[in-house]
Amino acid sequence: MDTLETRELRYFMAVAEELHFGRAAERLGMAQPPLSRAIQQLERRLGVSLLKRNRRGVSLTGAGEVLLHEGRAALDATTAAARRTRRAGGADGPGGPRNRLVLAVKAAASHELLQKLLDAYAAEPDAAEIEVLPSGTCEQGEMLRDGRADVALMHAPFNSLAGFDSEELLTEGQIAILPAEHPLAARTTLSLADISDVPGLPLARWSRHGTFPPGPGPEIHDQTQLAQLIALGRTMAVFPESARAWLWAEHTAVPLTDAPPVVTHIAWPAHSRSLALAGLIRTATRL
Amino acid sequence: MDTLETRELRYFMAVAEELHFGRAAERLGMAQPPLSRAIQQLERRLGVSLLKRNRRGVSLTGAGEVLLHEGRAALDATTAAARRTRRAGGADGPGGPRNRLVLAVKAAASHELLQKLLDAYAAEPDAAEIEVLPSGTCEQGEMLRDGRADVALMHAPFNSLAGFDSEELLTEGQIAILPAEHPLAARTTLSLADISDVPGLPLARWSRHGTFPPGPGPEIHDQTQLAQLIALGRTMAVFPESARAWLWAEHTAVPLTDAPPVVTHIAWPAHSRSLALAGLIRTATRL
DNA sequence: TCCTGTCATACCCGGCGGGTATCACTGAAG
DNA sequence: CTTCAGTGATACCCGCCGGGTATGACAGGA
Numbered sequence: 045m046d047t048l049e050t051r052e053l054r055y056f057m058a059v060a061e062e063l064h065f066g067r068a069a070e071r072l073g074m075a076q077p078p079l080s081r082a083i084q085q086l087e088r089r090l091g092v093s094l095l096k097r098n099r100r101g102v103s104l105t106g107a108g109e110v111l112l113h114e115g116r117a118a119l120d121a122t123t124a125a126a127r128r129t130r131r132a133g134g135a136d137g138p139g140g141p142r143n144r145l146v147l148a149v150k151a152a153a154s155h156e157l158l159q160k161l162l163d164a165y166a167a168e169p170d171a172a173e174i175e176v177l178p179s180g181t182c183e184q185g186e187m188l189r190d191g192r193a194d195v196a197l198m199h200a201p202f203n204s205l206a207g208f209d210s211e212e213l214l215t216e217g218q219i220a221i222l223p224a225e226h227p228l229a230a231r232t233t234l235s236l237a238d239i240s241d242v243p244g245l246p247l248a249r250w251s252r253h254g255t256f257p258p259g260p261g262p263e264i265h266d267q268t269q270l271a272q273l274i275a276l277g278r279t280m281a282v283f284p285e286s287a288r289a290w291l292w293a294e295h296t297a298v299p300l301t302d303a304p305p306v307v308t309h310i311a312w313p314a315h316s317r318s319l320a321l322a323g324l325i326r327t328a329t330r331l
Numbered sequence: 332m333d334t335l336e337t338r339e340l341r342y343f344m345a346v347a348e349e350l351h352f353g354r355a356a357e358r359l360g361m362a363q364p365p366l367s368r369a370i371q372q373l374e375r376r377l378g379v380s381l382l383k384r385n386r387r388g389v390s391l392t393g394a395g396e397v398l399l400h401e402g403r404a405a406l407d408a409t410t411a412a413a414r415r416t417r418r419a420g421g422a423d424g425p426g427g428p429r430n431r432l433v434l435a436v437k438a439a440a441s442h443e444l445l446q447k448l449l450d451a452y453a454a455e456p457d458a459a460e461i462e463v464l465p466s467g468t469c470e471q472g473e474m475l476r477d478g479r480a481d482v483a484l485m486h487a488p489f490n491s492l493a494g495f496d497s498e499e500l501l502t503e504g505q506i507a508i509l510p511a512e513h514p515l516a517a518r519t520t521l522s523l524a525d526i527s528d529v530p531g532l533p534l535a536r537w538s539r540h541g542t543f544p545p546g547p548g549p550e551i552h553d554q555t556q557l558a559q560l561i562a563l564g565r566t567m568a569v570f571p572e573s574a575r576a577w578l579w580a581e582h583t584a585v586p587l588t589d590a591p592p593v594v595t596h597i598a599w600p601a602h603s604r605s606l607a608l609a610g611l612i613r614t615a616t617r618l
Numbered sequence: 619t620c621c622t623g624t625c626a627t628a629c630c631c632g633g634c635g636g637g638t639a640t641c642a643c644t645g646a647a648g
Numbered sequence: 649c650t651t652c653a654g655t656g657a658t659a660c661c662c663g664c665c666g667g668g669t670a671t672g673a674c675a676g677g678a
Binding site: 064065066076077080081084097099100101102 | 627
């Protein structure tokens with residue numbers, strides 16, 4: 045009566061994101077008419093109008109917006125349940141359940157901290173197996189939400205910790221990474237104002253879900269590419285201090301005086317109850 | 332292929348909680364054989380064994396435990412999506428969407444604070460309508476999770492704030508409420524040790540989801556009942572200081588020196604994006 | 619005025635979710 | 649040892665509903 049099936053949610057999310065029944069149906073691998081009908085049934089059962097069918101296209105009503113947000117959370121929770129159950133499956137070996145934790149880490153961030161954490165945890169008695177999952181720019185939160193990961197290293201203020209439990213691990217300042225021969229590289233410190241709008245040296249822009257923020261700088265996909273472009277004098281970038289570890293000879297790092305400090309946290313879904321996770325967190329906070 | 336329908340989740344939760352196919356089927360309003368088949372299909376599709384069918388009864392595997400926890404979160408998120416969507420429905424009146432917020436409050440707690448909050452918010456321009464939803468003992472968290480409420484007043488350390496965003500509103504000490512004629516009522520302060528195991532004056536036990544913690548004290552369902560039993564000299568209770576507001580003449584309140592302070596928070600689901608909610612939170616933090 | 623793009627309707631079909639009857643197994647009682 | 653009670657699994661059937669195809673209704677643009 046009031047149950048809202050996963051399939052209906054999937055269908056509605058597709059339509060709400062595409063704002064076009066035809067494209068949504070294609071994305072779902074089905075024909076358009078049954079999709080239309082499914083959405084109508086959903087609206088009838090909820091007793092709520094979700095979409096405004098205008099002459100030419102579709103738009104969301106207020107209730108539709110609500111369902112778009114809440115439905116995303118619900119779908120994520122559902123796929124998370126499936127993934128984590130699968131991962132736990134067949135793990136009941138002799139000597140109790142064999143646990144395995146997936147740790148999401150922003151690729152090439154927190155090298156040193158991560159190394160220390162993994163070493164320290166591996167030394168624990170009955171440590172679970174840790175799978176390190178490289179994550180794209182700032183998407184550790186999504187990975188925790190949809191179950192691809194069980195725990196993550198996140199970096200405030202870039203990642204939002206909303207909805208997770210977390211423990212603080214490390215606070216560090218930020219540095220500007222410049223071509224060594226650039227005039228600014230001679231400075232001992234810099235401010236954010238100093239490095240904005242430097243002629244001929246725009247800030248690099250990182251990919252986020254395949255798109256890029258606006259701006260003049262080059263579009264960056266991975267760290268090697270960035271390092272090379274800096275070495276060539278084409279761009280600059282701002283990083284936490286620990287990024288000094290991968291500097292090239294052609295790079296110079298200059299501390300930023302007024303950049304907000306970066307705080308590395310270990311974060312996990314608030315409802316987690318896993319023993320292996322608790323052990324990992326305990327190890328992390330002792331570092 | 333990997334989708335995990337809501338219906339399957341509901342079925343599995345019922346079996347996992349009852350640990351008995353027959354009773355679970357009855358609870359679901361269906362016959363036992365299709366339920367057995369549905370669970371088998373679920374296990375096949377997940378590629379995981381969820382239940383151990385022993386001779387005489389059923390027990391959970393490790394993966395089953397995981398699905399029990401994660402599935403609860405997923406089901407809550409799904410019903411929350413349905414409820415919040417319904418609530419937002421038909422609210423697109425003239426002059427923009429008419430919002431309405433449901434605020435969960437532990438019955439008869441934080442009277443004064445609540446009154447101030449409601450008054451202050453009602454005075455705001457374009458304030459949404461606030462529905463105050465009385466909640467049972469410490470179940471505000473569940474109400475936020477399953478969508479019965481949008482925002483709640485919660486009391487640490489009794490409520491867990493895990494998984495929610497929150498702002499601190501008020502910190503207060505705790506008091507023991509005693510029959511006025513009891514010897515202990517003459518004291519100016521008490522410690523927790525003083526009031527444990529007082530002969531003839533056991534601590535009252537509150538209902539929680541219909542069950543009661545073990546102990547000698549009377550089982551309490553509502554505040555009036557408690558007040559009466561204290562006035563009759565049969566029991567005592569511990570409350571935050573603000574409970575002084577409803578003391579009877581036959582009651583005496585004595586401060587507890589070593590009870591943990593009670594912190595009242597306003598809390599909401601971390602993913603909320605509602606403007607009305609933001610306004611209410613802003614008002615609350617300004618009190 | 620046509621044509622195009624869009625969503626809704628009409629109709630059909632196959633699969634699957636659900637019901638009833640029954641089986642297979644085991645543990646306890648006699 | 650036999651029997652019986654209680655459990656989950658299997659066999660089989662049926663009706664509903666989710667999905668497909670064909671088509672309609674309607675609004676804009678050339």
